Amino acid sequence: MTSGASVGLIVDAEVRRGSFTLTVTLAAAPGQVLGVLGPNGAGKSTLLSAVAGLTPISAGRITLAGQVMDDAEAGTFVEASGRPVGFVFQNYRLFPHLTVAENVAFSPRARGMGRQAARSTASHWLDRLGLADLAHRKPGQLSGGQAQRVALARALAGQPELLLMDEPLSALDAGTRLDVQAELKNHLAAFTGPSLLVTHDPLEALVLADQLIVLEAGRIVQQGTPERIARQPATDYVAKLVGLNLYTGNANGSQVALNAGGSFITANHGVHGEVLVAVRPSAITVSNQHPQQSSARNAWSARITGLTLLADRVRLDLEGQPPALVDVTPAAVAELSLSPGSQVWLSVKATELEVYTRAGQQPA
């Protein structure tokens, strides 16, 4: 836990829904952006729903700024309308029958502010997010980026102590996403409470979040800084997201026997037991002969099963011991005449292998 006992958001809860169970323990300090990364169906939205009070938890408790929001054992439950929470929904859910200004004034008004005061609060937030010109439009007349900003303004206008965002950028096209992302980062930095940002886009998580938790099948499988998670993924899902080869194996000194077959010589010494080894696809070299002249200490043969053209390189899918994803230049594909079925040699330097244990501690 990174925060004190009485500040920020503390969740230690279980939500059971049919055969699905979400079990989460997390803490988010004021000013911190906690990213929640995970595949579809991992329970990310259920987590937000529980924190917002839209879904009561089955066990455990949720506290915000020292106040109990939900306590399954004690029976305490604060309804969604009573929680100081701002929620930016995936498709924004802007009220289609209200203007932008009325949408933003909705929360101050619903929380008991007078009509006039609510209107001036709304115009303050509209100014702050550069939306003043759009105040009289209906949501149907907004672009994706504008709607996203209105949704954020509407959530912030209620002066929440916690901000929840469910895939805030996923409804945007690739062009506007980067602009809105940069903008969102600034607004998040200005927000003093904790924020919870759910996403399945690793880039979004890396850019926007200070801390990350990775949810898979209702459980937290990894947590830490975005940098650490990107460098040392704990599961195949995260490794795929960040584009790394991930192997599990058994370390014995500088030798790691891989569960997928084969073994690696690593730069680490004196490590024993279960470890993970992560390798960047671009760190692996492909050649037609056994690379005897090379300084790489690990070499194995493999067969190409697939080639995919990425933006500026070609990703090879290889079967071998161990299997691997390797990135090469299009020129190399021609030069080595690589095609599905080709038998090639792969090699990687010991220093390119990231070795760590599942708990996240890098072996000494």
Added chain:
Amino acid sequence: MVTRTAPSHLTARERARRTARSGAPRSVPAPLLAPALIAVAFLVLPLAGLLIRAPWGHMGAALSGADVTQALVLSLWTASVTTGISLVIGVPLAWVLARTSFPGQRLLRALVTLPLVLPPVVGGVALLLAFSRVGFVGRYLDYWFGLTIPFTPLAVIMAETFVAMPFLIITVEGALRSADQGFEEAAATLGAKRMTVFRRVTLPMIAPSLGAGAVLCWARALGEFGATITFAGSFPGQTETMPIAVYYALETDPDAAIALSLVLLLVSVVVLVSLRDRWLRGGSVQ
């Protein structure tokens, strides 16, 4: 040997139409065309008869009788009050049916929609059994408050509400069911209590259906005959509504009956057009 269709002639215009819409031939196969034409004739001919036989020359005179005006006024205000009552008590019931679940809910929904298929005259008999001076409810209303319902304008309104309110309820319930509840969740996270959500989000979002349901309810109330004549009778100025006036006028003054029918037909057309407008507006993005 497979039989092949001989080439047919395709006019340039028909060719262009079918190319543009990638459409099937416009012509209708004979086995479908004949029954369809009979159906059209069956629906249109009586209405045409009404127009042909209308006393166009002395329409004003036919409609200006005191009875006619009374019936028209009575019908308009009772149908409007019925619609108002249905909105006040029917919309909350629609919400309960759409948004909650409790034991017996299916049975309740069946009961609520029963008047849609029940012969109205049966509804009238049922109302009479309940609210007449000797009815199991009416007897106490009479005893305690001296209130006698049958054969009063109140009875007209009750009969119309019994028959017409279910139209409003099922229209609104359907709209509530298909409405995206995400907006209501959003309103809750913005601090809105349940009644605020209902007032500021739910109702405005189903407004087109609410309007359509109200118009449907009003039109049905205006045309109500069987339950009304059974429960409320036909006292001119008191309980004789337009449809009842048409029925009696047919024997004594056919011209007046036709003129009254034309008025009701006109109202129906206006209702149909207004509903169509609402539905079109409801379906478009504002």
